[in-house]
Amino acid sequence: MRVNIGILGCGCVGSGVLKILKSKAETIRNRTGVEINVRRILYRSRRPAQELVPPGAALTQAYGDLLDDGEIDILVELIGGLSPAHEIVSAALGNGTSVVTANKAILAGYLPEYRRIAAESGANLEFEGAVAGSIPIMAAIKSSFVADDFSSAYGILNGTANYVLTRMSEGMPFSDALALAQKRGFAEADPAFDVSGRDAAQKLAILAMLIFNTGISGDLHAEGITDITADDLAYARDLGCTVKLIAKASLAGGRLGAGVYPALLPFSSALAHINNENNAVYLRSDNSGDALLFGKGAGELPTASAVISDVVRIALRLKSQSAKPPVSIFKQIPLIDPLELSSRFYIRYSVLDKVGILARIAGVLGNHNVSIAGVWQKNTVAGVVSLVMTTHSARVRDMFDSVRIIDSSNDLVRGKSLVLRIDDLEG
Ligand SMILES: NC(=O)c1ccc[n+]([C@@H]2O[C@H](COP(=O)([O-])OP(=O)(O)OC[C@H]3O[C@@H](n4cnc5c(N)ncnc54)[C@H](OP(=O)(O)O)[C@@H]3O)[C@@H](O)[C@H]2O)c1
Structure with missing residues (x-):
């Protein structure tokens, strides 16, 4: 089957999507029967490299061109940030156009609203790339643990902070480790979002909303790694531990405790050995116990791979005209004050x-x-x-x-x- 998509944003991830579509179109078709046809591409200042633009794809700088194109089945939002991404995703879902996004900022703020709009219009919404890059965590939650109730999710959700802490455990000062992360392309130009824990907190909010079927309004508690020194990593080692930036959400007594904080982890813990820019997430559920998912948490091709898998997932659903997963009824779970x-x-x-x-x-x-x-x-x-x-x-x-x-x-x-x-x- 052929599915028409529109791509919004051709930066790191958007270009990765175009690269994979160019090099792996046949693989995708052979494996899934889905042919992904790019109808329109939105860019702002930098035009996508000509050799990546598929034949027949129209370039535009007006996102309305994609929203108004009645032939587009799936919009792939990769511009990032709150506005105009939020307006675009709301409008597309409201029109019944399915959306794939990797944008944790809009999802952390508006996921319950998007799911409600999508339920009313019949549109699909997938966002595997938004949390832990290429690790298929959303797919696992939605289709591999269907009979399980989750009690907690915890792990390492920010690759930059993990890379910095890994270098510091080898004795490198914080500022040098951060500069190296930037040089290697892991950190943002302004990495404050990564090292303050706020990036991981947004991802944790999305994860917690999904596994506990709840809405979360406002920012989750986040502590960062900026005050930690290489000496602290050495002192932690003397105690049989290393330091990791942990994101954790768990249910206790009908309430949800969720937050991001740096912590000493004993070397006996598997998370203590997740190094460099990698991410890992433990899901704990009643039937399955602990499941550990590990892999690349970000990057051009890993994130683009997750985005394309979402596109194919929706395409197969559209093809079979199977009902979208049933509307989730969100329940509001009270948050525990992290200081308690x-x-x-x-x-x-x-x-x-x-x-x-x-x-x-x-x-x-x-x-x-x-x-x-x-x-x-x-x-x-x-x-x-x-x-x-x-x-x-x-x-x-x-x-x-x-x-x-x-x-x-x-x-x-x-x-x-x-x-x-x-x-x-x-x-
Ligand atoms: N990079 C990763 O490893 C990663 C991993 C997981 C999730 N994500 C998420 O994926 C999304 C994209 O990230 P990215 O790393 O690809 O960002 P990026 O490299 O900054 O690319 C964003 C692109 O969108 C364009 N853009 C921004 N606002 C626009 C607008 N109003 N109209 C048209 N184009 C616009 C930018 O154009 P200009 O050329 O004008 O700047 C840029 O080319 C974000 O939500 C991010 O959080 C990224």
Whole structure:
């Protein structure tokens, strides 16, 4: 069967889609019977390379040309950002035109709305490329665990942060590791979104909405990796751990706890060994237990591959005129305040090299119900000691409150302390 598509945006992923369609058209047709015909391509400032433009495809700078083209079966939105992507996707779905997108920003904000519009118009919406690149996580959730109820999803969802932490575990300073990630093409020109945890939080929101069939409004809690040093990775190693930026969503007592934070993971955990720009996600469900999906979380061809698989999935559905997957009824699951959760902690204080400091820190922690598990004195530079401490399980709010008090005492510490969770990823 032949399916007509319109491609919006010819940057990294859009060009990847055109490259794969050029080199793998026959493979796709032989495997699936689907012939993908590109009718129109939207670009803004950079025209797609001429050799990638399929014969017969019209180039335009007006997205209305694609929305108004009654022959297009599937719009492939790859311009990114909120506007005009949101207006385009809403309008297409409203018209009954199916949409494939890799845009986590619009999905994190509007997924329940898109699913409602699509349910009313009969359009299809697929977005495998938006979360964890080429890893078929959406397909797994929708078609491989149909009889399962999920209790949690957790993993590594930002390749840039994972690449940076991997280099830092080898001793490289944060800024050099980030520069290398940019040079290797893993990080955005402005990588703040990656290293602040906000990119992973958007992906986690999409994942959580899908597996728990809930809506999430507003941004999920996100802590980044910018205050972590290569020394912290070395101290973590002494404790039998490494540091990873973890995205985790889990149900507890009918409420949803979801957020992104850097954490010490024991080397016995499989996630501790997911390195470089790779992503990995554990799905935990009642029938299947834990399933680990691992692979390239981003990049031109991996993401384009996921986009094309979505196109074929919809094309086969259109061909068989099979009913779209039934309308999901979203239920609203209340969110747990992330500060009310509990964890064990790693803390690195920069304390003055004086008698009685440890007793005073212990006093503040004790007043906040934080119990110390271990203390190590590390480097001393110019009268300032790196004091590393681990705690027993404590409330996140109590931990942060106690460190705020300690950090405000000039006669105790110099500079901001670092607080990281120690995560066994249970629960
Ligand atoms: N790159 C990845 O590895 C990856 C992985 C997963 C998901 N994604 C998602 O995929 C989407 C595309 O990412 P990308 O990396 O391909 O971004 P990109 O390289 O910046 O490409 C975006 C393209 O869209 C064009 N564009 C932007 N606004 C437009 C508008 N209003 N009208 C027409 N064209 C417009 C840009 O044109 P100009 O030439 O004018 O800039 C650019 O060519 C994003 O939602 C991103 O989050 C990307």
